[in-house]
Amino acid sequence: xxxxxxPALSVRDAHKRxxxxxxxxxxxxxxxxxQVLALLGDNGAGKSTLVRCISGVHAxxxxxxxxxxxxxxxxxxxxxxxxxxxxxYQDLALFDNLTPAQNFYCGREISFPKWLxxxxxxxxxxxxxxxxxxxxxxxxxxxxxxxxxxxxMSGGQRQAIAVARATxxxxxxxxxxxxxxxLGLRESRKVLDLVxxxxxxxxxxxxxxxxxxxxxxxxxxxxxxxxxxxxGELKPDRANQQELVSMIVGAEG
Amino acid sequence: MLDTARxxxxxxxxxxxxxxxxxxxxxxxxxxxxxxxxxxxxxLAVLVAVFALLTPNFLKPGNLSNxxxxxxxxxxxxMGQQLVILxxxxxxxxxxxxxxATVVGGLVFRATDGSGFMVxxxxxxxxxxxxLINGLVFVxxxxxxxxxxxxxxxxxxxxxxxxxxxxxxxMRGMPDVVLVLGQTSAFGVPNSFYVxxxxxxxxxxxxxxxxxxxxTYAVGGNPKAAVEMGVSVKWVLVSTYAFAGLCAGIGAVVxxxxxxxSSPLYGTLLELDTIAxxxxxxxxxxxGRGHIGHALIGALMIGVIRNALNLLNVGVFYQMIAIGxxxxxxxxxxxxxxxxxxxxxxxAARAQ
Numbered sequence: 001x002x003x004x005x006x007p008a009l010s011v012r013d014a015h016k017r018x019x020x021x022x023x024x025x026x027x028x029x030x031x032x033x034x035q036v037l038a039l040l041g042d043n044g045a046g047k048s049t050l051v052r053c054i055s056g057v058h059a060x061x062x063x064x065x066x067x068x069x070x071x072x073x074x075x076x077x078x079x080x081x082x083x084x085x086x087x088x089y090q091d092l093a094l095f096d097n098l099t100p101a102q103n104f105y106c107g108r109e110i111s112f113p114k115w116l117x118x119x120x121x122x123x124x125x126x127x128x129x130x131x132x133x134x135x136x137x138x139x140x141x142x143x144x145x146x147x148x149x150x151x152x153m154s155g156g157q158r159q160a161i162a163v164a165r166a167t168x169x170x171x172x173x174x175x176x177x178x179x180x181x182x183l184g185l186r187e188s189r190k191v192l193d194l195v196x197x198x199x200x201x202x203x204x205x206x207x208x209x210x211x212x213x214x215x216x217x218x219x220x221x222x223x224x225x226x227x228x229x230x231x232g233e234l235k236p237d238r239a240n241q242q243e244l245v246s247m248i249v250g251a252e253g
Numbered sequence: 254m255l256d257t258a259r260x261x262x263x264x265x266x267x268x269x270x271x272x273x274x275x276x277x278x279x280x281x282x283x284x285x286x287x288x289x290x291x292x293x294x295x296x297l298a299v300l301v302a303v304f305a306l307l308t309p310n311f312l313k314p315g316n317l318s319n320x321x322x323x324x325x326x327x328x329x330x331x332m333g334q335q336l337v338i339l340x341x342x343x344x345x346x347x348x349x350x351x352x353x354a355t356v357v358g359g360l361v362f363r364a365t366d367g368s369g370f371m372v373x374x375x376x377x378x379x380x381x382x383x384x385l386i387n388g389l390v391f392v393x394x395x396x397x398x399x400x401x402x403x404x405x406x407x408x409x410x411x412x413x414x415x416x417x418x419x420x421x422x423x424m425r426g427m428p429d430v431v432l433v434l435g436q437t438s439a440f441g442v443p444n445s446f447y448v449x450x451x452x453x454x455x456x457x458x459x460x461x462x463x464x465x466x467x468x469t470y471a472v473g474g475n476p477k478a479a480v481e482m483g484v485s486v487k488w489v490l491v492s493t494y495a496f497a498g499l500c501a502g503i504g505a506v507v508x509x510x511x512x513x514x515s516s517p518l519y520g521t522l523l524e525l526d527t528i529a530x531x532x533x534x535x536x537x538x539x540x541g542r543g544h545i546g547h548a549l550i551g552a553l554m555i556g557v558i559r560n561a562l563n564l565l566n567v568g569v570f571y572q573m574i575a576i577g578x579x580x581x582x583x584x585x586x587x588x589x590x591x592x593x594x595x596x597x598x599x600x601a602a603r604a605q
Contacts (some may be wrong), residue, residue: 057481081483087481089481091477092478097473106471120463122462123463123464152598
């Protein structure tokens with residue numbers, strides 16, 4: 001793990017304004033392959049804005065994004081995903097009426113013939129089912145029925161499907177926005193296992209969470225945002241947990 | 254905080270220990286969902302059986318052929334409506350669109366000395382253009398819902414059809430090709446039924462085997478997620494409304510073939526018939542659920558009810574009441590389905 005080399009993703013001096021609101025005021029961070037970076041901060045600290053900028057939903061006003069050391073511009077979600085950045089949104093962005101495999105490939109279906117515009121191509125359903133099944137298998141996600149619509153599955157299963165979808169296509173960076181917020185203890189555990197695997201497969205993982213236990217357990221580094229600025233970066237452990245919380249709420253004095 | 258989480262976990266674990274009853278309930282819910290899926294077909298079968306018992310004429314080949322011919326126009330237009338409803342929309346303009354298309358066809362018939370090709374092309378084109386306008390204004394006019402724009406085009410199309418038809422009323426005459434499509438039969442089945450069959454085949458391939466179809470389901474299932482997953486939601490919607498317009502155009506060809514005429518009064522309340530067909534066929538009014546079979550079964554159900562009640566000399570008002578009652582049943586079945594799916598979801602969580 002030559003993490004000391006070039007970060008998979010670097011954000012340099014990012015600024016973002018929404019009208020009068022200055023949501024990001026010069027944030028910089030690095031995410032390395034094979035590491036979990038926790039992105040912490042109170043509500044309104046700028047975490048979600050930063051994530052949206054990285055995943056192509058918003059464009060930065062100032063500053064730059066570097067992938068493997070090269071400056072890139074990501075102005076649409078499709079571009080970000082083509083660059084190997086996958087995002088697991090807090091609301092999961094699943095299609096209740098589609099099966100897990102159909103969810104996996106929605107928007108980038110395996111299809112033929114290539115010379116037709118994408119909407120007019122024919123679906124290669126067997127290939128998608130096969131690929132999706134192998135990923136589900138590899139990630140040890142247990143689903144009751146593979147050909148049932150996602151609507152029939154539990155919160156944990158749905159979360160696992162959303163995370164697994166990201167793993168199919170992630171080649172560089174995976175961003176998880178509060179992946180355990182709505183889950184019970186056992187279901188959270190499964191999702192955290194998936195985060196482990198994503199990291200072990202060589203992705204740079206950015207994890208947004210309010211759960212300090214998860215941060216200490218999973219994260220190699222933690223970046224704390226407050227009011228659109230980076231106020232700290234450290235390696236989280238039991239000893240500095242209190243310090244971390246103080247940074248988040250702004251009480252370190 | 255951790256403690257409460259642990260407590261919750263323990264308490265939610267408790268019901269799972271009673272393993273056999275929870276397993277039995279899962280199958281009951283699954284069976285219920287399966288039944289609902291086949292419900293419309295079941296109701297249709299029951300209706301046919303009951304009508305066959307009540308009136309011996311119902312099952313005669315001549316009458317069955319009649320039903321198919323009477324159902325064809327609703328079925329064709331309902332297929333377009335079904336796709337629109339699938340994407341969480343509604344198209345109120347299809348009936349007026351059909352009327353305008355027949356009038357355009359009738360005018361072209363007079364202008365081209367009866368060229369069948371030109372008349373059919375004109376009707377299909379007229380229908381598609383109106384659908385395209387619906388889609389473009391809805392999407393790029395940033396309207397929150399297609400109800401208003403399609404209501405507007407309903408009014409506009411009906412007005413145009415009345416204004417530009419000769420003497421503002423029905424115009425006799427259609428080219429032979431169109432008459433053959435609408436009036437004659439092959440192998441004992443009306444030709445219009447083959448049009449329905451061909452359309453159904455095309456729509457089936459588009460929705461089940463093409464990326465476009467998958468995207469219409471995605472847009473209907475979760476429009477926000479579709480954007481995030483890189484689906485071009487706007488063009489999916491525009492093309493869906495354009496296709497619904499094309500279906501109205503094809504319906505216009507069949508209807509003017511059957512009547513040998515074009516009229517600005519055709520297709521009155523057809524929008525409601527097609528919406529009813531889609532819903533009583535079993536598609537969800539909330540979008541994302543349903544397939545072409547639903548539109549066809551629903552259209553056939555409406556045709557069967559009207560035909561049989563006619564044979565039984567039941568007044569047309571009672572037909573309206575009967576169809577209304579079936580709509581209520583269908584919508585409640587959709588509600589029940591959502592409820593059962595919620596139950597299934599809870600059971601899946603507990604089974605873990």
